[in-house]
Amino acid sequence: AQSVAQPEDQVNVAEGNPLTVKCTYSVSGNPYLFWYVQYPNRGLQFLLKYITGDNLVKGSYGFEAEFNKSQTSFHLKKPSALVSDSALYFCAVRENTGFQKLVFGTGTRLLVSP
């Protein structure tokens, strides 16, 4: 079965500093990896995905993620954090067989302080 782990419940970073939100995955076959963000009282918004190709994927709002096959990781990064980036971030892997549903990690709360 495919799974995703987000080892940090919360990440704290000062505005202007770089941020990293960690994600590791377990899949059989090719991984299809996604990051979503959830602002308070809102649904999930798609940030970026890795399907194939370049290991560095760029997405919305200046976020990027680095796919590392040997470490089975897909960490979310941003060079300079904004207070408005404070939200709940979910990493997910999409099943590549069968019903192809998204399997989510438990989420990481990002808190960016002024």
Next chain:
Amino acid sequence: GAGVSQSPSNKVTEKGKDVELRCDPISGHTALYWYRQSLGQGLEFLIYFQGNSAPDKSGLPSDRFSAERTGGSVSTLTIQRTQQEDSAVYLCASSSPGPGNTIYFGEGSWLTVV
């Protein structure tokens, strides 16, 4: 509309009553998903529809939960005899078929059972 539309956005119901939650997916998307997010919890898969295929109901938590999708488009999630533990945000999502395609989420239906 351009995105996944869900209604109602908020619903307060009395314990024991039935509720219906509606989802209108992005036009042309044949895959439709329902997830549940309880307070402080992660995202729990409920059910998946793909075209005319039999749905994947493996995530439904009890037989009080059911869902249908009419005409390959709009879906309704029904919860019978609601319980307080059913209080959660119910998120609908849709995508084109294929694991590399992005799954887009609606804003959710916030259900409170009192």
